[in-house]
Amino acid sequence: MENLEDLKLMAEQWSNQGIEYLQKIPPSQLYAAIGLMLLTTILLLSFRLVRRTKSNTVLLSGLSGSGKTVLFYQLRDGSSHQGTVTSMEPNEGTFVLHTENAKKGKIKPVHLVDVPGHSRLRPKLEEFLPQAAAIVFVVDALEFLPNCRAASEYLYDILTNANVVKKKIPVLLCCNKTDKLTAHTKEFIKKQMEKEIEKLRVSRSAVSTADIANDFTIGIEGEVFSFSHCSNKVTIAEASGLIGETVQVQDFIREYIKP
Numbered sequence: 001m002e003n004l005e006d007l008k009l010m011a012e013q014w015s016n017q018g019i020e021y022l023q024k025i026p027p028s029q030l031y032a033a034i035g036l037m038l039l040t041t042i043l044l045l046s047f048r049l050v051r052r053t054k055s056n057t058v059l060l061s062g063l064s065g066s067g068k069t070v071l072f073y074q075l076r077d078g079s080s081h082q083g084t085v086t087s088m089e090p091n092e093g094t095f096v097l098h099t100e101n102a103k104k105g106k107i108k109p110v111h112l113v114d115v116p117g118h119s120r121l122r123p124k125l126e127e128f129l130p131q132a133a134a135i136v137f138v139v140d141a142l143e144f145l146p147n148c149r150a151a152s153e154y155l156y157d158i159l160t161n162a163n164v165v166k167k168k169i170p171v172l173l174c175c176n177k178t179d180k181l182t183a184h185t186k187e188f189i190k191k192q193m194e195k196e197i198e199k200l201r202v203s204r205s206a207v208s209t210a211d212i213a214n215d216f217t218i219g220i221e222g223e224v225f226s227f228s229h230c231s232n233k234v235t236i237a238e239a240s241g242l243i244g245e246t247v248q249v250q251d252f253i254r255e256y257i258k259p
Contacts, residue, residue: 054133055111055131055132055133056094056108056109056110056111056133056257057111057112057113057128057131057132057133058110058111058112058113058132058133058134058135058136058253058256058257059113059115059125059128059129059132059134059135059136060072060112060113060114060115060136060138061115061117061125061135061136061137061138061154061158062117062137062138062139062151062154062174063117063139063140063147063150063151063154064116064117064118065117065140065143066117066138066139066140066151066176067138067140067176067177067241067242068114068115068117068138069081069091069114070241070242071114071136071138071174071176071239071241071246071249072091072093072112072114074098074241074244074246075097075098075110075112075246075249075250075253076093076095076097076098076112077098078098078099078244080241080242080244089116090113090114090115090116090124090128091113091114092111092112092113092114093111093112094109094110094111094112095109095110095112096108096109096110097110097250097253097254099250100259103259107259108257108258108259110253110257113128115128117154122154122157125158126161129161129163129164129169130163132163132167132169133169133256133257134169134170134171134172134252134253134255134256134257135158135164135169135170135171135172136171136172136174136249136252136253137154137155137158137171137172137173137174138174138176139151139173139174139175139176139189139193140176140177141175141176141177141178141180141183141184141185141186141189141238142177142180142182142183142184144175144183144184144188144189144192145184145192148192148193148196149196151193152192152193152196152197152200153196153200155171155173155193155197156197156200156218158171159171159197159218159230159232159234160216160217160218161216162216164232165216165218165231165232167232168231168232168233169232170232170233170234170235170252170255170256171230171232171233171234171235172234172235172236172237172249172252173186173189173190173193173227173234173235173236173237174237174238174239174248174249175189175236175237175238175239176239176240176241177240177241177242178238178239178240178245179240179242179243179245180240186236186237186238187236189236190227190236194224194225194226194227197218197219197225198219198224198225201217201218201219201225205217218230218231235252237249237252
């Protein structure tokens with residue numbers, strides 16, 4: 001009991017000393033200190049909240065017929081859905097990747113959006129870019145040459161988009177249908193698209209020193225364009241949606257959407 005009484009006396013003394021000390025501090029300094037403490041607390045809580053709510057959205061983009069929708073279904077449920085027709089509306093879903101269903105423990109789901117590739121529907125991509133954590137740009141490796149310029153223009157528009165540049169959104173150039181014997185290799189596709197984007201840089205800079213249709217320019221002045229010149233990371237991968245060969249795409253997604 002004596003120990004308890006001693007503790008009570010000590011607590012009262014410290015309390016009285018604390019009150020006396022606070023009374024000696026000018027009110028303006030006291031209010032400033034309290035305000036600083038509150039601001040620090042709010043900033044810390046906001047930082048933790050932002051970290052906790054990091055985006056899990058991945059966009060599938062590319063020309064119509066490149067195989068985006070087949071990849072979407074393969075990643076979602078492991079089925080090609082017997083091939084698909086051209087999407088007129090975005091396919092969208094939040095799920096654990098199909099190959100991860102058998103894994104134990106809690107796995108963070110991915111919000112995957114298959115954006116229509118038709119030129120009239122591409123503005124829909126702009127709606128999803130602000131929330132994107134990563135972009136998978138799908139190219140048809142089988143019918144690549146006839147579509148090389150169109151695909152390069154679309155990718156150029158993405159790489160120069162303000163959201164992509166400012167947030168440094170990573171892009172995967174996914175060469176789809178590479179299981180076919182006559183499909184082009186990812187190295188060939190990369191080189192050809194870099195050449196086309198270089199042509200676009202030159203032709204558009206001839207019109208204006210800053211792009212008219214785009215938010216930012218890309219590349220290094222005086223050097224031939226390479227994807228390594230982009231402010232965001234651009235990587236190349238191979239896939240085949242119809243036979244379910246999507247390992248490299250899944251690895252890319254999980255690099256930025258941690259399970």
